[in-house]
Amino acid sequence: MAKRKTKFVCQECGYESAKWMGKCPGCHSWNTLIEETEASTVRGKHIFNGSSKTISKPESITAIESQEEPRITTSMQEVNRVLGGGIVLGSLVLIGGDPGIGKSTLLLQISSQLAKKELPVLYVSGEESTRQTKLRADRLGIKTDLLYVLSETNLFDIGRQIETIKPAFVVIDSIQTIFKEEVTSAPGSVSQVRECTGELMRLAKTNNIPIFIVGHVTKEGAIAGPRMLEHMVDAVLYFEGERHHTYRILRGVKNRFGSTNEMGIFEMKEEGLREVMNPSEIFLEERSHGTAGSTVVASMEGTRPVLVEIQALISPTSFGNPRRMATGVDHNRVPLLMAVLEKRVGLMLQNQDAYIKVAGGVKLDEPAIDLAIAVSIASSFRNRPTKPDDIFIGEVGLTGEIRRVSRIEQRVQEAAKLGFKRVICPKNNLDGWTPPSDIEVVGIDTVQDALNIGVEH
Numbered sequence: 197m198a199k200r201k202t203k204f205v206c207q208e209c210g211y212e213s214a215k216w217m218g219k220c221p222g223c224h225s226w227n228t229l230i231e232e233t234e235a236s237t238v239r240g241k242h243i244f245n246g247s248s249k250t251i252s253k254p255e256s257i258t259a260i261e262s263q264e265e266p267r268i269t270t271s272m273q274e275v276n277r278v279l280g281g282g283i284v285l286g287s288l289v290l291i292g293g294d295p296g297i298g299k300s301t302l303l304l305q306i307s308s309q310l311a312k313k314e315l316p317v318l319y320v321s322g323e324e325s326t327r328q329t330k331l332r333a334d335r336l337g338i339k340t341d342l343l344y345v346l347s348e349t350n351l352f353d354i355g356r357q358i359e360t361i362k363p364a365f366v367v368i369d370s371i372q373t374i375f376k377e378e379v380t381s382a383p384g385s386v387s388q389v390r391e392c393t394g395e396l397m398r399l400a401k402t403n404n405i406p407i408f409i410v411g412h413v414t415k416e417g418a419i420a421g422p423r424m425l426e427h428m429v430d431a432v433l434y435f436e437g438e439r440h441h442t443y444r445i446l447r448g449v450k451n452r453f454g455s456t457n458e459m460g461i462f463e464m465k466e467e468g469l470r471e472v473m474n475p476s477e478i479f480l481e482e483r484s485h486g487t488a489g490s491t492v493v494a495s496m497e498g499t500r501p502v503l504v505e506i507q508a509l510i511s512p513t514s515f516g517n518p519r520r521m522a523t524g525v526d527h528n529r530v531p532l533l534m535a536v537l538e539k540r541v542g543l544m545l546q547n548q549d550a551y552i553k554v555a556g557g558v559k560l561d562e563p564a565i566d567l568a569i570a571v572s573i574a575s576s577f578r579n580r581p582t583k584p585d586d587i588f589i590g591e592v593g594l595t596g597e598i599r600r601v602s603r604i605e606q607r608v609q610e611a612a613k614l615g616f617k618r619v620i621c622p623k624n625n626l627d628g629w630t631p632p633s634d635i636e637v638v639g640i641d642t643v644q645d646a647l648n649i650g651v652e653h
Contacts (some may be wrong), residue, residue, distance in 0.1 A: 204229040213409045232387055233380040265453055266366070267434050268406065271309040273459060274471040275302075277500070278433060278446050280454015283365070285416050286404040287453065288397050290371075290426065292411045293435030296465055298444055299410050301326075302435065303367045304332060306408075315364035318357065322349040322373030336468040349383065351376045351392050355399060363405065368396065370410035371425075382503040393428050426450060429618060437464075438557055443478065444469065445558065448498075458498035459558075476503035476614055479556040485584040489576030491650075492616070493568035494586050494607035501603070501610035503587070505555040506565065508572035513549045524554025525569065526561060533570045540596030541644055543577055564601040566592035567620070570643055571650055580652045586619035588650060589625075596643045600624040608637060620650055 204213045206229050211222030214228060220228050224339060267282030276282050279289070293299045300321075305316040319330050326345045333343075344361055348354050351374050358366060368374060372384040374392045381387040393409070400407045411425065424476050426432050431451045437444040446460040461472040466616050472478055480492065480503060489508040504527075513519065522530045530552050537543045554560055567590035583586075589607055591599040601607075604625040611619055612635040619631075623639030631637040640646050 202231050202233055204234050207386055210386045232385060270306050272471050278448045278458045278460045283406045284453045285406055286401050287406050287430040288400045288407045289431045290411050290429040291408060291433045291435060292413050294413055297435050297437060298469060299435050300369055302469055303408055305336060306342055307343055307367055308338040310365050311340040316342045316361060317365045318344050318361055318363040319348060319367045320346045320348060320354055321369050323370060336633055349373050349375055351395055366405055366407045368409040370412060372412050389425055393425055394564050396427055408618050455498045458639060475608060479504045486581050488579045488581045489572050491568045491572040491582050492591055493565045494611055495562060495565055495585055501606045503610060503614060506559055506568045506572050507553045507555055508576045509551040510548050510573060510576040513547055518547060519549045522552040524559050525552060533566060534573060535576060536594060536596055537570055537594055543574060563591040564589055567598060567646055571646055575645050582650050587611045587616050587619045588649050589621040592643060598622045598640055598642060605629050611635060620646055
């Protein structure tokens with residue numbers, strides 16, 4: 197018999213090497229190269245129909261008919277929003293999140309909703325037995341005959357059950373537990389994850405079945421396995437939130453059928469996840485009025501405006517190097533904005549510790565929140581509160597100017613709906629639209645103007 201060749205594969209990025217190395221040259225991770233046996237050149241059996249190869253021919257792009265992708269809508273509007281309007285037939289969706297965050301609960305609830313619409317659903321659990329899944333279903337109050345539960349890790353056996361049941365929706369929980377017999381590596385390795393995901397992709401496209409797969413995450417928060425796993429699927433969703441808090445955020449980071457900036461918010465109850473239709477009220481319900489260092493900003497999450505509170509605490513440092521800490525915003529923007537305040541406004545912040553936090557656990561990454569951060573820092577440093585009915589919107593430049601932001605109309609309308617009386621925004625955003633009659637919109641040019649108007653003296 198021919199000697200089997202072995203190779204060393206990085207479990208983080210998929211880098212292959214003929215010898216073992218302590219540090220991966222691809223992603224620079226330590227102790228991630230694992231020895232694996234090279235797959236033989238003989239192809240294994242496929243799990244999908246139509247294995248006969250057809251030759252596709254190139255077509256002119258003008259001759260291809262445009263048509264809307266058919267979708268399956270769930271009873272959760274937040275899920276439909278993140279997916280771009282519903283579940284696309286034949287799509288492969290990857291959901292990642294920390295252990296215990298509620299991924300299996302969310303998918304079991306979605307499966308139950310689709311089964312109630314007379315659509316057969318197959319829930320494949322590689323980590324739990326059918327009795328364990330039944331216990332969770334009883335807690336969620338799920339009772340439907342069209343929801344089938346399968347405890348299996350062999351990909352070929354899963355494929356045969358899919359061909360037998362012919363479901364309209366499939367859940368694989370999780371991809372790290374599924375294995376293909378022809379691949380000699382252990383389940384969860386780079387080779388197994390890559391091959392199983394490829395087979396599931398062919399299965400979804402051939403039979404026009406939407407498949408949701410659950411992926412474990414690393415301690416850094418990224419989905420475990422090679423990065424090519426995210427490139428193979430049609431959509432990547434992250435289920436975020438603190439385990440000790442009740443609110444969960446479903447965020448899309450990749451979506452071939454919709455926006456990649458959408459966000460859905462859920463509240464974890466004893467009977468399962470309940471969607472939050474108005475997240476702005478949730479983020480502002482515990483806001484304290486008349487406190488220095490607190491501002492409110494209208495941020496855009498995809499097509500939805502969300503009002504959140506930004507808090508800042510500025511205190512004299514006890515060490516030579518002042519601390520700069522940020523939660524929920526890019527930590528690199530905090531020293532940048534503090535430098536602008538020091539140079540353009542004259543605030544002596546070089547000997548002050550700065551702590552910035554977005555209340556509610558949401559993460560903001562758009563430049564329109566710059567003005568709110570700068571105002572909250574100045575408010576805490578001067579120990580002067582901002583007016584509780586003010587909203588701050590704008591991008592701050594290095595020269596202290598306030599730059600234009602997108603979708604100002606939706607932001608102002610959301611602020612007016614929640615009872616705010618004044619919006620402080622860039623002057624260049626005032627042209628071409630009419631603000632609501634019950635809210636005042638003030639245009640400014642510089643950070644100094646914002647502090648003169650918004651911070652009490």
